[in-house]
Amino acid sequence: MTDPLLSIVIVNFNYAAFLPQAIDSVLAQTVACEVIVVDDCSTDGSRAVIEAYGGQVTAVFRAANGGMSAAVNTGFAQSTGAIVLFLDADDFLYPDAARRVLDAWHDGVAQVQARLHLVDADGRVEDVFPPYEMPLASGDVTGGLRSRGRYATTVTTGLAFARSALDQVMPIPEQAFDRSADGYLATVVPLYGAVAAIDTPIGGYRRHGANHSGFAADMAKRARWRVEHDEHRYTALRDHAGRQGLAVDPSPGMGDATHLEQRLASLCFDRAAHGYAGDRRSRLGLAGARASMAGGMSWKRRATQAGMFLVAGFTPLFVARRALAWKLERSSRPKVIDWAAGRLRRLMG
Incomplete structure (x- = not known):
């Protein structure tokens, strides 16, 4: 053939x-x-x-x-x-x-x-x-x-x-x-x-x-761009799904851990420029933890990610910022932690 x-x-x-x-x-x-x-x-x-x-x-x-x-x-x-x-x-x-x-x-x-x-x-x-x-x-x-x-x-x-x-x-x-x-x-x-x-x-x-x-070490700017990008994706998704008679959840991002961690970063690093007036750290943290545990990742990765959301949602702001920075910006992590995490993943593969 x-x-x-x-x-x-x-x-x-x-x-x-x-x-x-x-x-x-x-x-x-x-x-x-x-x-x-x-x-x-x-x-x-x-x-x-x-x-x-x-x-x-x-x-x-x-x-x-x-x-x-x-x-x-x-x-x-x-x-x-x-x-x-x-x-x-x-x-x-x-x-x-x-x-x-x-x-x-x-x-x-x-x-x-x-x-x-x-x-x-x-x-x-x-x-x-x-x-x-x-x-x-x-x-x-x-x-x-x-x-x-x-x-x-x-x-x-x-x-x-x-x-x-x-x-x-x-x-x-x-x-x-x-x-x-x-x-x-x-x-x-x-x-x-x-x-x-x-x-x-x-x-x-x-x-x-x-x-x-x-691009850019500015965590808030990058997070806002990614959240806005998601909103553009949701618009395109609704358009193409609608052409086929399919419905899309009114707020799909609230069930998506990837979206929620960016939204938390936007809120934590620059509340004044954050685009969602009703957002609270505790609400996003709980939603992110739930979305993490419902995901298709290994149980260890789900638990680790859920823990990060709870830290970002309920600890003092300076701790929340550090947790989000380590998760989202590779260069911000201590090199030994970054190296060990990558090494472990390669061994698992």
């Missing part, structure tokens, strides 16, 4: 330092893929890097910078594959990634999702994302989406989508999702088919000072 064509779209903005590894990793796949590189008007020499590959890739140079979702929309419009994977230019894939995505595919699948290795700026493996004690969701995930607006998923580089599903949800709303195309896609695509999961990492998800996942 002939494999469907997999299009891999590399999305780049000022990642010239990492871009060659991303492109080389796609060209090294053990099955032939359509390779598209979209440059979102970089100013750091990325164009020369891309042009050096000549006809090995399809290069698209946007005339103006539009943000991540605009670049993803551009790449999707250029692609022809029945399956499309969007690769962040600071990440990379292992040589068998495409083969494993194709092997996981079957009729009715709208999204394949896989774990990734967390790597540092030099590509050294530090951890696994999501951690192994958090099972990746598979099958019909619409129940979790409709009740709490989330299910166990991954980030851009670990996601591949059926073109038939993307045709239902593209283009991505560029203003609402300018920095997080995966947040939109992973929220609405599963409404159009099943999710298949690959439990072992298919590539490297790079954490470094320049990427969005590590």
Whole structure:
């Protein structure tokens, strides 16, 4: 049986330092893929890097910078594959990634999702994302989406989508999702088919000072952005669910531990700018503890996360802030604790 064509779209903005590894990793796949590189008007020499590959890739140079979702929309419009994977230019894939995505595919699948290795700026493996004690969701995930607006998923580089599903949800709303195309896609695509999961990492998800996942040490600003991003996701979710006659919980975030920890951080670090007038630490802490214990993680991780919520909800503010900072900002943790936690997770995997 002939494999469907997999299009891999590399999305780049000022990642010239990492871009060659991303492109080389796609060209090294053990099955032939359509390779598209979209440059979102970089100013750091990325164009020369891309042009050096000549006809090995399809290069698209946007005339103006539009943000991540605009670049993803551009790449999707250029692609022809029945399956499309969007690769962040600071990440990379292992040589068998495409083969494993194709092997996981079957009729009715709208999204394949896989774990990734967390790597540092030099590509050294530090951890696994999501951690192994958090099972990746598979099958019909619409129940979790409709009740709490989330299910166990991954980030851009670990996601591949059926073109038939993307045709239902593209283009991505560029203003609402300018920095997080995966947040939109992973929220609405599963409404159009099943999710298949690959439990072992298919590539490297790079954490470094320049990427969005590590932006700003301002905890309140970052938390507010993520909470606002969730509200945009809920709007998109209601839209696409409504098209199929499906209802969404009026307040899905109140059952979602990930949303609640960001909301608590926003409240604790900058109450004046917090966007929910009725929020109280105790209410969010209790809701977060309940959501943690109801989650699909290992019991140890559930208990640990629930404990963090209770600390953040009921201890003095300075203690609550420290607990949230350690949970949400990796660089704030003592190095020995961070190293030990990562080591334990790798051993468990």
